[in-house]
Amino acid sequence: MFQTFLSSIAISRGLLKALLPLVLGLLLFTVGQVQAQEVLPATANVYVDPAGVLRWEGSRQEVALFGVNYTAPFAYSYRAHRKLGVKLEQAIDQDVYHLSRLGVNAFRVHVWDVEITDTLGNLLENEHLRLLDYLIQRLKQRHIKIVLTPIAYWGNGYPEADTAMTGFSSIYPKGKAYNTPRAIKAQENYLAQFLNHRNTYTGQLNREDPDIIAYEVCNEPHYRQPEAEVSLFIERMVKAMRATGYRKPIFYNIAESPAVSNAILNSPVDGFTFQWYPSGLVNGHTLRGNPLPFVDQYPIPYQQDPRFSGKPRLVYEFESGDILNPVMYLTMARSFRAAGFQWATQFAYDPLALAYANTEYQTHYLNLAYTPAKALSLLIAGKVFRQVKRGQQFPAYPADTAFNGFRVSYRNGLSELNSPTEFYYTGTTATRPTKPAALRHVAGTGSSPVASYEGTGAYFLDRVATGIWRLEVMPDATAVRDPFATTSLRQPVTRIDWNTQPMRLTLPGLGTNYSVRAINSGNSFQGVASNATIGLAPGVYLVAAKGKATSAYTAQTPLGAIKLGEFVAPASSGQPAQVVHTPQVQVAAGRPATIQATIAGASPTDSVLLIAQHFYGQTRQLPMRRLTQTTAEATVPAELLYPGLLRYWIVLRHNGRNTTFPGSFAGSPRDWDYAPKEHWEAPIVAASTPLPLFRASQDQQRVEAGGISGGGWADYITTASGQLALRLLQAPPAATAAPTTPEAPVAFLRAYFGDRLAARANEAGNFKEVVLRARRSVGAGAVQLVLTTQDAAAYVASVELGPEIQEVRVPLATFRLGAQVLLPRAYPGFLPLTFRAPGPAALPITQAEALQVLLLPGPVQSGQERPYLDIESISLQ
Template sequence: MNVKKYFHIAMVLLLISSAKGQSHDNTSVLVVDKQGIMRWKTSGKEARFFGVNYTTPFAHAYRAHKQLGIDLEAAIRQDVYHLSRLGLNAFRVHVWDVEISDREGNLMANEHLRLFDFILAELKRRGIYALITPIAFWGNGYPERDEKLPGFSAYYGKAASTTNKEAIKAQERYLQQFFSHKNPYTGLTYGEDPNIVATEINNEPDHGGDEQQITTYINTLKQVIKKTGWKKPIFYNISQNPSKAAAVARSAADGFSFQWYPVGLVAGGSLQGNFLPHVDRYTIPFDTIPGFLKKPKMVYEFDAADQVQPILFPAMARSFREAGFQWATQFAYDPLAIAYANTEYQTHYLNLAYTPAKAISLLIAGYVFRSLPSGGHYGKYPQSASFGPFKLDYLKQLSLMNTDTAFYYTTTTEERPVDPTSLRHLAGVGSSPVIDFPGTGAYFLDKLENGVWRLELMPDVIALSDPFETPSLKKEVNRVTWNFHQLKINLTDLGADFQIHGLNEGNTVSEVAKHGTVVLGPGTYLLTRKGVELEDRSTTMGTLSLREFAAPKPVYTGLFVKPAPPTLGSDSLIHVYVAGEVVGDSLLMDMERWGSFAQQVPMLRIKPGLFAAPIPTAWRRAGRLNYRVWIKNGSTRQRFPDNYKGEPKAWDDFSSAWWTYDILQQGNWSLLYRPENDRRVFTFPSHHPSIRHDYVIRPRSSAFVLNVTLRDADALPGFALQLPIQPARLTNVFGARELIIRGGMEGIAALPISIGLIDSDGQCFSKEITLKSTDSLIRIPLDLLQQGKTFLLPRPYPGFLPQWFLSSSEKMLDIQKIDKLQIYIERDNLLLNKSLGLYLEAIWLE
């Protein structure tokens, strides 16, 4: 069967079943065949589950809802609706055993356990399957301090829990009671509930002791679970302690669990650059261990952490299927009620309302995971960015799924549906040939029958601050805004004068489109072709009610202004984000440049929440501008960044607060790296005590430099450093012929290093140079750079994944597509050096 025909058949089957896999009757129980494949007992087909972790019943999420006065059951219902809306069919959470047990391991029937049971019942109602990990080992504090709790994990700690005999006895007692407990909402134990398909004994164990102790520990706890009547697969983590993999593989575990954080965790801010090379393949190093083979594999947690790019999830799903995984759950979906602040896990951020493009990419990834055959291969990146009906484009930030019946996209696209006449499902952000929509939220359009469609519009969202910096419930990172937009739908099945009727509570809209155009706000709507009568019809669409709608109101409504990052070609415009009520052309920007008189410039609305002011032509040359923004609402004038309220040029306006904007290009010169502006640095080995980087002023030149110190350099396995390049730096690179580095070495007379430019296809073009102890100005002709390997930084979890990537592209270097700078020092060049330093003042193209 050819690939395209396979994808067509697979997609049709998935969409017919509303992306839920198999039927949900009591006979839908998994079996594991002789090859270690989980299959549905009734059909014999391979089972595939893709979804999220979600933690509202426990820990910080629970406390935050309580602090904000949120009804927890209502919040859970809203979130589960969104999970269903995204087509997910899998849920997993590591249960905080510290919150539902005592020191002896007795199960405590409390609010946390009740809410856990409640969410399992809600998931069951939506047709979303669950995998339970009953032991987390964690305290419940993060990001706050742990509370003092009676649970056995709190008393014994994570490390002792796998070796201490009393701790193991407590776990045995806890597991026996946990799996014997009946969910009051379903009347079933977890083992009796067919919607709960598997369990993973614990979360990320810390194994000490000898290998036989590890194997015995796993077998003991598995046997306890089995004695409660459990007949489903029991998984155990093998990737957390790769050096102990053989001991885990020798156990009686039915399958093995893995994680994937391809760019690490907790970067402290948003990561920049193309990380598709990082997710090109998931390599498993345990295939030579006999006990590992022919057992099912699952991914208990994964995420593209510290970024909201909507392109990595589908690529990860593809790599998971190449590696043979049958379960994958992202960590973690942010509860709607607290997603405005991203306090639950600083390094993760995913929510349909607050990160719409990333959420739509998760929807697409679910179809990737459930449609691709196990063990397929789709080439190396960038070849692997297009497979079956899926396309990924880093530069456009586009994930796309385009089949006969479904059309999903994460940003504005000119791609057309494969067959508009057979289209039944559409979801996206931005515009396409089917929907012209200027809003920034997600939307869904689903066909109910000929001439009848359901439209769901989410509110706009505006980015206010970096969601991966230190969080607080008092700090907005994104704000939703409820705006009305002119929407145009181009569907032959609806025609140009279709009728629109509001569906959700309080939505009284009743309109007729003109030329396919209508003005609508957030909500759900029934769209009907002219002449189609509104007769009694089903009030549901799969597991969704037609009238359902869940979207947050803004937590804060005051004015907020912040600079937007520069973009490619933006030296003619300064962009700012604006949240809050803004009327018409009421925004002005003050600009000043040293040596010139200040000017005030009207600002233009680019899209909801984004405004820009043109830089005066005479000022569009290398240098620094100061700017600030005035907003006029009625008789009130407010200025940012100082939040001053009053008249411009008032005699008592003493504030000197301005934002700055640097124009760094002039002629054929383009600055790629300058420490004053570029503080994001990735190094290998990561978080190593022998490696330190800071910023210092050179004593003679007074230059501000990045200073990297390598102590015990002779013991390092090599050294790598990467510096992301801001796209706006590539404006005037036409005709550049040389890469120029100003820097030097300390503690050594000279050292060979490799310096390279990594492009947006993951290709690295590099050359070895010698950096000397004196201040050096090194010029490298670009035509001497040779294609080679890219070091993958930041490093992933688990650490056994590849260090190097070699792109499948054979294109020549395109300096307009430079994504990162790379410096690498071979281990052999470090062996004779106890301590040395490297400093960089600037890197540019000329």
């Protein structure tokens, strides 16, 4: 293209020589677009066409934007950065760079009006507003489009107490803000001033900025009848915004208050907004089991209403709450497109400075450095959202796990994109690229046929020219605590280590003795691969085939929305070495058992030992195999594993000194004076021993339990014998919301046991029945048991229980293929309650992984006593 252009005009050699750097830069920008960062119109606004489709002016192409919420200028995030001594501008620069690396091209946030207004709605020119201006400027530089929600109605405290709030939302809560005259006036005043605010850094008015493509009036409003008050409020807000001269689309939330949906559908807004939390929020621990049925579809109740179907729709917030498995975003993006959405933004991306502790929103966790696989799944989901056609339909799960070059696998914990030019994966994969010679962009964690890597961080490969690639390597991230349990800035949940890890590249045209030159600031590494393998520390490198010169490329050379030398990564956590391990609930007797552990912060030369002891019996010291620098395993021999109790320790030996885990104590358990009592243990059980699925006395922190749609709740009580039991209760009539379907349960228990069954895999096929110790009070509804498999097939059986604690046996042969209830309950409440997947007629118990106990509605009760179901334990026998 450029040769044709140059040959068509007369150019002197001197001018051509002067133009070469510019031509090279343009070539790099054109050929080397950063993965997933589609080129968007720089100045074009959006409009809504007669069919209700959001389009770009000029090109008339459909808008399809995917990204995140991010809150650094406000509330807890602002305070936490300052508490840690982190400059907010630097934090924003770092995070926006990572968002660009992840292909994000959409940003949304509900502005904390409570921090930038007074009680009359006057805009305050303060630090929060200035930082929002700064963030907008940085997003624009990375070609990221913006939707703002000016009114949040939130206090600024969570997870702390509210503090130093000055705005109208501090005195007018959601339930009164729309029908209190002074509150309405304050909001009109604020909207006018906010839209007319001139950005300190860009010089543009908010209402004129082409990169702020739309506004959502307010965040998650709470309304009740009568609808006339709602209609009047919306009309006044829209009128206040239009009076400023603003002409782009105005959106409004219709998912939060369905009781007044007619008022919103009849309003003068241009489109509607939704959210999606398919697994609920704040479960207090990581959810396990197959989550893909939760996101199989997003049916909208207003789909056939012409007042709705003729307007565009956005997803302002979505998240796979309390789930780290990197399979949800890809499927959610596909379901969004099938439902006709043109914008979707995750809530919320964790700032780099806070992500080590996940304190901003405990139930959310997403950051490129600290959750690399999940972050790359967002990159892949963005490609899904932008490539799948609006309204395109797909078969139901599990028939929809591969489409258009995308693949998702729950069993492998893998999301994947494999197109001729792009190859992205969230974990080790055997998939081969579709067209290796055409590849331009690769990103992954773990290993693939083109990149074998033992580290745990993400890496990116972008082709700069034939035989030359930019390689970005993030440091190792190791989970050391459950990130969805109670968090604190004093308690890291993920640690970072800057290890030098071997990487083997097998990219077409690169060869086996390619050169590597560091290009990021402070990194002077240069080397040559041996047998296509080279050890690399975190950083950015130019990788070149033998004979290829890279001197023309500098750290400042542009590459799409970034520069070649840009690199952002957190420093090493600086903590002592740690061993992370969770013991099995049971170990099978008479068979060797493999003990695996994560070793963080140890050097490659450190040795790791397993001290295994049959209680009051033999003790063995076993060397642990270092599978990688951060993983180790050892096999306990069968002769040590006769029925009884296995106790064990892991000893890390560094420079001749021993440190023992759990506890990180000096010395070894084999020392005569080793005093600490901490150890790991697991019962060694015979093949006929029951497998516990739920124990009320021990499993409170690993199960989900509660009410459904306000119909009930859960508690723990003690029985007459002193045993702890989970109590599921039916709520009083006044507190009961209408169930989604007449047969909806009022309360539930969900227990994941896939890991326990895997430890007994050899005898899993011998289990014949589910055994409950439970009771059901007079007036309580029927009880159902549901066992779900790894492929989401559900098998259902009813159980009869009396008013006294008793042991009830339910043969596995009585379970019939049916539907599981999607628990924890999704939000919004109009989403599907149940899911039915195909499966064999008989329950394949070896594939089972989760148990549901459902308390169905009973007769309406009067008085203070509530019907209940008490569960002491459930096991397979």
